[in-house]
Amino acid sequence: MITAEPKNRRDRRRAARQEQILEAAAVVFSQNGYERATMKEIAQQADVSEGTLYNYFDNKIDLLNGVARAFADEVTRKIANIEANNLRDMMAQLLTDRFRSGRERRLFMLFLYEARLHPEIQQYYSQQALQRIIDETEKRFRGLIDAGVMRAIDPGVAARTISAAIMGFAALYELGRYGGGDNGFSPQKWGAQVTDIFLNGLAAEMVQ
Amino acid sequence: MITAEPKNRRDRRRAARQEQILEAAAVVFSQNGYERATMKEIAQQADVSEGTLYNYFDNKIDLLNGVARAFADEVTRKIANIEANNLRDMMAQLLTDRFRSGRERRLFMLFLYEARLHPEIQQYYSQQALQRIIDETEKRFRGLIDAGVMRAIDPGVAARTISAAIMGFAALYELGRYGGGDNGFSPQKWGAQVTDIFLNGLAAEMVQ
Amino acid sequence: MITAEPKNRRDRRRAARQEQILEAAAVVFSQNGYERATMKEIAQQADVSEGTLYNYFDNKIDLLNGVARAFADEVTRKIANIEANNLRDMMAQLLTDRFRSGRERRLFMLFLYEARLHPEIQQYYSQQALQRIIDETEKRFRGLIDAGVMRAIDPGVAARTISAAIMGFAALYELGRYGGGDNGFSPQKWGAQVTDIFLNGLAAEMVQ
């Protein structure tokens, strides 16, 4: 018999229900932020009663933690699965993948913001989730440097710079019209141009 | 036109009191975030009573709006005052100025995050404050392009890319240890390296 | 007569399970009090599921009633079994037996306190349980009066006075250090002295 994880029917139901709650929480948290999200609304979104939430998570912050965990797993996996041998493709995928899903954009912002305010999230998110995302990016950069298609920049610095820009863009994007002005700053346009900036830099010629 | 602002003693006193409250609100909001900041705490920080807050601002969100307005004024002014004729100095000042003050870092995050959740802030912040900051940056870039020290990249895209990265770094910085890892990622080190990335790009050689 | 109670195997099993639940409930109620005791904790202590509790008892208050019933049976039986022909031995056993078991002390307090708040307990406990305990004590006192070793005091009044003191001491004892002060008020010391007070009174000489 091969069925791995969910041993019996009850365990499968529990896992499914937990997933269903996490899904609902991700939706509500990403829409309203942590503080303005209410357990009542999450319960309604998950189509369960409020009490049921507490059968699966200790409290509201634990629920946010669960969402953070699932989110970090997903993003790390996505980055690890990027298939790109040249720098341009890698950059393009790093930059654009983060923007396909509005929920992912908003969760990125959510955790960055809330982590500072909630010690429990801070500990997990900054030391586990974000660390893994950055590490994965760094690893990919290291591969490209070894392949000779990327300058020998500290891959940790590069990974953080790209990650920071992605986060910032996520925020600008969510604010609508990229921080004001609808001057043709379309996804298609900036995708190419931002990649160009990161690849070739801003300087007219190489500056030391 | 002569500075007609503080007409008489009463008006001067009102302006001073309003400034004092905004200052306190900026401190408390930047520390605790909007939702977790309480009017009582702001009042204590400003050394006035809770009721007095309502003599100067309609409600809590109006107070956040006031802080946003003052913040945007200050940042715009700082950017306009940057004295730099070459790209490296410009980049260095853009990147490092935003990190001198912990309060400025946190307020940056605060408005980015809260603007999406509060229509009133959204309207003002994304259309006025952020717009002005980006416009000012764009204008400076345009000058550098005209001076021939910067590639002829769309200055709007460049301004938004830099701004996004700054915001992202602000968040990473606040999370402590730059998102995990104490691998010598010191302010001195990343200041130079990040500038290098933005000036010269990541690619081993110019990529089209 | 052969113990005719447990007719068949199923009944024996039911009785054993009921006993097991009552035992667990007595432990949890005596530790936490009625309101703070949870059905979940009682179930865990009894090593059954929450649902099973409701197969043996209608609800929480019915469970408390069951504990009260068993408790009254046990105490009444103990008093009836005291073997003492003189007043001093009787007093010593009445006073000290109630303190051997911490659980018995706490259950004494529990029922006294909760009975007033819960009509169902009130009815049973004050009219059945306590009544039987006091009646049994009264009966024993009557025997001692008849034997001429005890003054011809109303045995009902005497029984209630002794019972009241026992309850009060149970409470003081549970509070730790007998209401404060560790001035040598050891079980050995007060056992003898309290008996002396009840036997010989406080007055310097017989007062009318």
Added chain:
Amino acid sequence: MITAEPKNRRDRRRAARQEQILEAAAVVFSQNGYERATMKEIAQQADVSEGTLYNYFDNKIDLLNGVARAFADEVTRKIANIEANNLRDMMAQLLTDRFRSGRERRLFMLFLYEARLHPEIQQYYSQQALQRIIDETEKRFRGLIDAGVMRAIDPGVAARTISAAIMGFAALYELGRYGGGDNGFSPQKWGAQVTDIFLNGLAAEMVQ
């Protein structure tokens, strides 16, 4: 000017309001016990809103603590004010004073019971309140021993024995009909008889 405590009008109002809330809390706690008393009911009894309770007390347990404090003050004062030079009067007043007020009877039970369950109350009540009550009683007994109207029994033991009996009687009394049976056990009758027991003891003759 002699007016001591309440300096100005606002302070007087605050003190009065706090008193009013404590009064209401004492009523509701004594009627329903701690757990079953609700903040809503206390607020209604005090004729204020629920929120106002929290302007004067940190939380529910702090409110119970406040009631305990006031109660201990009152009982200690009453005992100190007993005017009695002979043992019979002293006993009569100790025994009967505690029973005049149903609220005092019930509060006695309340604190004895809850103190064990709530560490905060435990600390204050058993170490401060009860200690003071017992100490005051002990002091009075010492005076009677010195006056030669009381046997040279350890006054600490005597004070605890009397206190224990009083508490136990308070409980029996509250249970209605003194633990069942309406056999002429009237307040008048038991007052005299219990005093007799404590004065002269149960034994037919002095027992060693």
Added chain:
DNA sequence: AATGAATGAGACTTCATTCAT
């Protein structure tokens, strides 16, 4: 008969806002 997940009423508590002083 046993299980334990689901339910939802109701508890405590917070806090923006009002208003009498």
Added chain:
DNA sequence: TATGAATGAAGTCTCATTCAT
């Protein structure tokens, strides 16, 4: 104009009880 006590709506969380499996 300044104060801060009062308000009460709304939030998080608990837990006795039910019921499908």
